[in-house]
Amino acid sequence: MRKRGYSDGRASSLHRNVAHSEVTVSRTALINTPNPAWLHDPQAFAVNRLSARSTHRSTAPSQSLDGTWEVALTSGTRVSLGSPTDAFDQGDVHSIPVPSTLETQGLWPPAYVNIQMPWDGHEDPQAPAAPSDCRVAVYRRSFNLDEAVAQTLDARGSVRVRFDGFATALYIWVDGTFVGYCEDGYTASEFDITGALADDREQHDIVVVCYEYSSASWLEDQDSWRFHGLFRSVSLVALPATHVENLAARADYDAATGEGTLTVAAHIEGALENTTITAELSESDGQVIWHHDGPASAQRLNLDAKLADVQPWSAGSPSLYTLTLTLEDGDGGVERVTQRVGFRRFEIVDSVFTLNGQRLIFRGSNRHEFNARTGRTMSMEDMITDVKLCKQLNINAIRTSHYPNDTRFLDLCDEYGLYVIDEANLETHGSWCTPGDIPTPATAIPGSKMEWEGACVDRLESMVRQDYNHPSVLIWSLGNESFGGEVFRSMYHRSHELDPARPVHYEGMTWDREFDDTSDIESRMYALPDAIEEYLRDNPTKPYLSCEYMHSMGNSVGGLQLYTALERYPAYGGGFIWDLVDQALYHEATAGSGGEFLAYGGDFGDRPCDWEFSCDGILFADRTPKPQAQAVKALYAPVMLTPNAEEIRVNAVALPAALSDLRIRARVLADGEVAWEEMYEAVAAPGEEGAVAVGWPSDLLADTQHEIILEAALVLASDTPWCEAGHVVSVGQTIYSRPEVADTAPVGGVSFTVGRWNIGMREGDNEALLSRTAGGIVQWKRGETAMVARPPRLTTFRPLTDNDRGCGHGFDRACWTTAGAYARCVGTRVEEGPGSVVVTYEYKLAGLDEVIVPVRYELRADGTIRLTATYPGAQGFPTMPCFGVEWALPASIDHLRFYGLGPVEAYADRLDGATLGVWEASAAEGIAPYAVPQECGYHPGTRWCEVTDAEGHGLRVDAHGELGVSLLPYASAQIEQAAHWWELPAPEERAATYLRLLTAQMGVGGDDSWGSPVHDEFHVDASSTQVLDVTLSLI
Secondary structure, eight states, X not given: OOOOOOOOOOBOOSSOOOSOOSOOOOBOOOOOSOXXXXXXXXXXXXXXXXXXXXXXXXXSOEEEOOEEEEEEEEETTTOOSSSGGGGGGSSOEEEEEESOOTTTTTSSOOOEESSSOTTBTTBOOOTTOOOSSOEEEEEEEEEEOOHHHHHHHHTTOEEXXXXXXOBSEEEEEETTEEEEEEOOTTSOEEEEOTGGGOSOOSEEEEEEEEESOOGGGGGBOOSEEOOOBOOSOEEEEEEOSSEEEEEEEEXXXXXXXXXXXXXXXXXXESOOTTOEEEEEEEOTTSOEEEEEEEEOOSSEEEEEEEXXXXXXXOSSSBOOEEEEEEEEOTTSOEEEEEEEEOBOOEEEETTEEEETTEEOOEEEEEOOOOBTTTBTOOOHHHHHHHHHHHHHTTOOEEEOTTSOOOHHHHHHHHHHTOEEEEEOSOXXXXXXXETTTXXXXXXXXXXXXXXXXXXXXXXXXXXXXXXXTOTTEEEEEOOBSOOOOHHHHHHHHHHHHHOSSSOEEOSGGGGOGGGGGGOSSEEEESOOHHHHHHHHTSOOSSOEEEEEEEEOOSSOOTTHHHHHGGGGSTTEEEEEEEOSBOOOEEEOOOTTTSSOEEEOTTTTSOSSOOGGGGOOOSBOTTSOBOTTHHHHHHHXXXXXXXXXXXXXXXXXXXXXXXXXXXXXXXXXXXTTEEEEEEEEEOOOOTTEEEEEEOOOOHHHHTOOSSOEXXXXXXXXXXXXXXXXXXXXXEEEEEEEEOOOOOOOOOOOOOEXXXXXXXXXXXXXXXXXXXXXXXXXXXXXXXXXXXXXXXOOEEEOXXXXXXXXXXHTHHHHTHHHXXXXXXXXXXXXXXXXXXXXXXXXXXXXXXXXXXXXXXXEEEEETTSOEEEEEEEOOOSSOOOBSEEEEEEEEEXXXXXXEEEEEESSOOBTTBOTTOEEXXXXXXXXXXXXXXXXXXXXXXXXXXXXXXXXXXXXXXXEEEESSOOEEEEESSOHXXXXXXXXXXXXXXXXXXXXXXXXXXXXXXXXOOSOSSSOXXXXXXXXXXXXXXXXXXXXXXX
């Protein structure tokens, strides 16, 4: 029979002591009876829960409780906290994996809301009360103690159960003994269960009652799918009688001297008599560079060390050291703990963010923890993918919106190099915001309602204690969109008590400037560039940060360059795009969808909901980059390259890797094709401009027959942890010369027929036919194969983007929806000339007063057709979405090859990152699968394009002015009417392929998706003339 030691009742009391800065373990008596009233009491947020502690690694054994658990589904009115396992007799029992969310396991219905509470309209509970009834899941599993855990108990150690992540409120029993209650599921919750394991049974049972709602729900109104359950790991932690309870390591760096200062504060729990401690700091190769040993004479051990010539930590060079503490007690017990540290100094100097003595600009993104199949449950693979994609897209920082992330993610940020704003699990937007964004300060939670102080400070404190040692964490954030109030002063002061070195961020003070002192940073959300600039020009006393900007919903992120241009002001600290990954969940096949599909809010029958507002990432839900990622990568690039006739100018804000791993690739493109290439050693220093002399080939620079483009690219020369050799960090292009193209009369042997009803043009087996009555070309055949079936139609409309809908562009520009689509041909002229026939159709735009657009076809002697459509400009109309033609071609036309801006779609306000070249894609590949079908696939700056069938036959279009093109399987009107892509025919089953030829299209915007219009300079002025001028030919 084994004898086991018992704990001494170590646990936190009902409320956390928030005034004391040390990590202590309260010795108040355990509470042994669960109380349902805790669910509605904001001051009852942690019962018997131990104090949060650092996530250092330890040789102390642990045992995973992940795997298959039984779950009984019930409700708050049916579950019995006196006998929770009775729920398994009620019949609705399932087996599910832990970790997972109940929604993605199909047990609870997914629900997405932004600001409004998910119960709004169904119930109207008054805070702090939760709804009178809610879903409840009762979890249960059995386990045998691993031998190492049992041995720790035999040696008078202790065992804890640890919940790494859950929502929303848990009651926990072990072997029938109630062990505790907890909320705030985004930092780990630990409970001492040594006493509950005291009997000699071999098999043990754990029961967890998980409530959908509690008073904590008022604090967790994040814009997200509302996921519940045990969504992170559950484990047992066995600790020796004497162990390191908490470890706080600060590694400071002095850029002027290269000296590092290591400060270690270790809290040791247990008997200290005859206990010794050894501390070592080692480099990545294992070489020990600092050593200390001696008796552990106090529960708090403080060590300091000065180290010369340390390698500083930064995102570009994330140098890490390993701190190792070894405890040995008089009984031979040993615990060894390790913690990676990075030497760095982040501070605010004269309202400027600096890291290691250099200015730091956050080029960041917000990030929800999200997987399209598993919801809030993130695999290590997911997290590594996110980190690598951030690095590859030149994103240097993450804001953990709006809760502390899985600590493994912070480990990866330390290792790969990403800066982090770590945010407490707090958002109360729904408590104080009404439709129209009208605030109601009196109802704001927590505000100055001090009954919420303990819970809010506890959330902040748990995050700081847990994540303190991560060098990637530069700033603590008190939460998100929760207005102002005295509670935030308490949180702010507590943060600085626990960690005087890191600045504190909170955006909510902008709603109530009385509490401006609750943030060390002027943080705003979706502020427009001119408003930001006004602050920056007015002697700012704090650095500026956009904690959210550039709402990446659908086809968006237009105008990002207007924000990055503000980097010329020293106090501009950058911003965080909203957000990283679309929140779309896979939905099982329906009768209409024909297969599973990515669903947004409302698709699961959830009401209330906020529809596709859940999908606003730089990445699609499957983590493939959206087209706007191209612009983000370009504008966030740490090194900008500008080639000219003599050299490549290099402007480095930071280095993405060691200089020795970087190369500059110089190219000359002739008409978009690579004609010359050479690699050069990179020359760059952060904060400085440099130049690389380039021996461009003189014959190409002298070429007058082709468009000559000078291109420079910063390339990784060797593999890194986040990319392979050859990865392109940034590209710069300069148009060196463009040939003057003379408009000479074409020659050839075509014949023309001017008939009573039609005008024909023949060249060998090729024939074109223009109808006097149908308003344009009705046939163009290559042999027996038709390349054209119907005339092109004028278009002044694009399928509305999410941003268009949000700011009312459709309402404001409704006249343009029908103006081109329903234009009427009111006149036809035929003019015969030497070697040509000109047919002009005069179209009157629908709904507009006497606006005539002549569409002119010039049939030419060489068998080509010059197509010109001229919008004359008209006064008194709103700006135009676009102008040009949309042409239904045979469905066999499926391939687009073009010389223009690519490789993916670009728009007037999102040209950065698009490079001139020869690109190609299928019609289906032109679709950007935004959550809701909308404008996509557009390529401005096109010189020529070819649209062809599988045999390479089709049409060639040569531009004589501004031209943008798209080739898609669907017409604009089809796209506009669809709420999901699956509502449209499968691309291979389409009736036609649609070619758009536009002379202009307005930008897509992105300041936000609910009111901010496209910036004026990216509109198409309706009073200005627009001319589409192209030459068409068969190929």
